[in-house]
Amino acid sequence: MSEKPLRVAIVGSGVAGSLLAYGLSNDPRFEVFCFEKVAADDYSLAGTGLNISPNSITTLRNFYPEVAEDLLESNLPWKEFNVSLVTGEPLISLNLLDVADDPGVRIRWADLYTHCRKPVMDRITFATDVKSIAYEEGGETLKLTYTNSQSDTVHELDGLDLVVGADGRYSLVRDTFFPKIQSRLCGMGICRALFYDEGKPNPLREYGQWFLGAHRLLGFPLTNGANYCTATFPIPIESQIPPEKKSVEGLYQMFAPEGVSLCKEAKFILEGIASEKDNLHWARFQVSDFQWQDEAGHVLLLGDASHAMVPTLGQGATQAIEDACAAADSLKLLYDEKNRGGSVVSALQHYRERREARVQFCSDLSDDASDTLRPDTDVVKDTLRKAQPPFLDQLSRLYRDVPKPLVNS
Ligand SMILES: Cc1cc2nc3c(=O)[nH]c(=O)nc-3n(C[C@H](O)[C@H](O)[C@H](O)COP(=O)(O)OP(=O)(O)OC[C@H]3O[C@@H](n4cnc5c(N)ncnc54)[C@H](O)[C@@H]3O)c2cc1C
Numbered sequence: 001m002s003e004k005p006l007r008v009a010i011v012g013s014g015v016a017g018s019l020l021a022y023g024l025s026n027d028p029r030f031e032v033f034c035f036e037k038v039a040a041d042d043y044s045l046a047g048t049g050l051n052i053s054p055n056s057i058t059t060l061r062n063f064y065p066e067v068a069e070d071l072l073e074s075n076l077p078w079k080e081f082n083v084s085l086v087t088g089e090p091l092i093s094l095n096l097l098d099v100a101d102d103p104g105v106r107i108r109w110a111d112l113y114t115h116c117r118k119p120v121m122d123r124i125t126f127a128t129d130v131k132s133i134a135y136e137e138g139g140e141t142l143k144l145t146y147t148n149s150q151s152d153t154v155h156e157l158d159g160l161d162l163v164v165g166a167d168g169r170y171s172l173v174r175d176t177f178f179p180k181i182q183s184r185l186c187g188m189g190i191c192r193a194l195f196y197d198e199g200k201p202n203p204l205r206e207y208g209q210w211f212l213g214a215h216r217l218l219g220f221p222l223t224n225g226a227n228y229c230t231a232t233f234p235i236p237i238e239s240q241i242p243p244e245k246k247s248v249e250g251l252y253q254m255f256a257p258e259g260v261s262l263c264k265e266a267k268f269i270l271e272g273i274a275s276e277k278d279n280l281h282w283a284r285f286q287v288s289d290f291q292w293q294d295e296a297g298h299v300l301l302l303g304d305a306s307h308a309m310v311p312t313l314g315q316g317a318t319q320a321i322e323d324a325c326a327a328a329d330s331l332k333l334l335y336d337e338k339n340r341g342g343s344v345v346s347a348l349q350h351y352r353e354r355r356e357a358r359v360q361f362c363s364d365l366s367d368d369a370s371d372t373l374r375p376d377t378d379v380v381k382d383t384l385r386k387a388q389p390p391f392l393d394q395l396s397r398l399y400r401d402v403p404k405p406l407v408n409s
Helices: 015-026 054-063 066-073 109-123 173-176 248-255 266-275 316-334 343-373 381-389 389-400
Strands: 006-011 031-035 049-052 076-078 080-085 090-095 102-110 128-135 142-148 151-160 162-165 184-196 208-212 215-221 226-234 281-286 299-301
Touching: 006 015, 006 128, 006 142, 006 151, 006 316, 015 109, 015 316, 031 128, 049 109, 049 266, 049 316, 054 066, 054 316, 054 389, 066 109, 076 215, 076 299, 080 151, 080 381, 102 184, 102 226, 128 173, 151 215, 162 173, 173 299, 173 316, 184 266, 184 343, 184 389, 208 266, 215 266, 226 248, 226 266, 226 299, 248 266, 281 343, 316 343, 343 381, 343 389, 381 389
Parallel strands: 006 031, 006 162, 080 208, 162 299
Antiparallel strands: 049 102, 076 102, 080 090, 128 142, 142 151, 184 226, 184 281, 208 215, 215 226
C-alpha cells in the first residue's frame, strides 16, 4: 500500500463506536484509535436492559453476520408484541416475524456492550476520557487530548483525518463542533428497572405492555432469571418528573389506584420495580434535530450523539447499529472512489445521504407509535390501530428497509 492510512479517532466505544471500529479493523487503509472513558470491566453506566429491534439483526446479518449470530445465540429472541390492559384484557398480539425478516433480541445493556466490544477489545483504549478536540492549522486534520483515569496522565494525538463522535447523549464531540440545538421534551416520564425472579413464579413470557389510560407498564424476561421492566407515564411538558410520581409509592398510585384490579403480569412488574427502588433509572422522553457532519467535513456523529429519538419502538441502540454499519461502508467506498475524487468530506456526505431519510422515518414512526402514551389517548382504539395494515406496513418498512453493504467485505 503506497498511501498513508486514514487516521480515524472514534470517541466512545459503546454500541456505535465499537461496531464502527470492527467495520474498519483489519483494513490497512485505516489506522483506528478507539477511546472509551470507562474501564473495560466497568458497567456501572450500562444499567437495565433493552430490546434491540429486528432491524438491528437484519442489518448485522447484511454486514457482520457473525455478530448477529453471536447476539442471537447468547440471548433471548424478541418475536412478539403483546398489548393488554393492566386488568389483563388483551388488545393485540403481533408476531413480529410477520413484518420482519429476523427476530429482535432481549438483552442486558451491559451484555450488548460486551457483544459489540468483543471483536475489538484489543483495539479499544479503555479508561480514556477525551477532553478536547480541535482542527490543526490548515483545517484538514485534527488533534485531541485525553486523560487516562488509571494512570492520571494527559495525552495528545494529532494528525487525525477524521474524528467520529460515538460518545452518546451528552456528546463532547457534538458540543465542540456543532451549533447548540435545543432538545424538545415530550411530556412523558419513564422509570426503568432490571430485577431477578429469585425463585418467584414469573408470569412474563415474551415482550408485553399493560396500559391504564396513558400509563404503560412494559416488561420482558432476559436470560438467567433477569427481567427488564419499565413504567411510563404522562408528565407536564417542560417539567421535571414531579416528585410525587418519582417514587415507588407514586408508581403504585398511578398504576394501581383504588378500584383497579391488576393482572398478575402488571403486579409482577410493579413488585419487581419496587424491589429495585434504590436502583431505578428515571428519565424524560426527549427528541432533538439530527446532526451529521461538521461544516469542514472531518467530524462525524453516530448513534445518540447524532439523533435522539423517543424509545417507544426500541430504536435507540438499533439506529446506532445501523449508523455504524453504514458509516464503515461509506468510508470504505471513499477509497474505491478515490480515483474519481473521493475524500473524507465526500464519504461523510455519502453517509449522510444514505441515512438522513431513514433516521427521520424511524424517529417519526417511533413518535407516531407513542400516541398511547399521550394524556388524550383512547388507548384501546390507538392500540388496535397498530394491528391494522397501514401501521403494519410502516412496521415492515422499519424492520426490513435496512442499510445494505455497497462495498464487498
Ligand atoms: C435505561 C435505558 C434503556 C434503554 N432502552 C433501550 C431499548 O430498549 N432499545 C433501544 O434500542 N435503545 C434503548 N436505549 C437507548 C440506547 O441505550 C442508546 O440509544 C444506545 O446505547 C446508543 O448507542 P451509542 O453508541 O450512540 O451511545 P452509547 O451506547 O451511550 O455509548 C457511548 C459511549 O461513549 C463513551 N463516552 C462518552 N463520552 C466520552 C468521552 N469524552 N471519551 C471517551 N468515551 C466517552 C461512554 O462511556 C459510552 O460507552 C435505552 C437507554 C437507556 C438510558
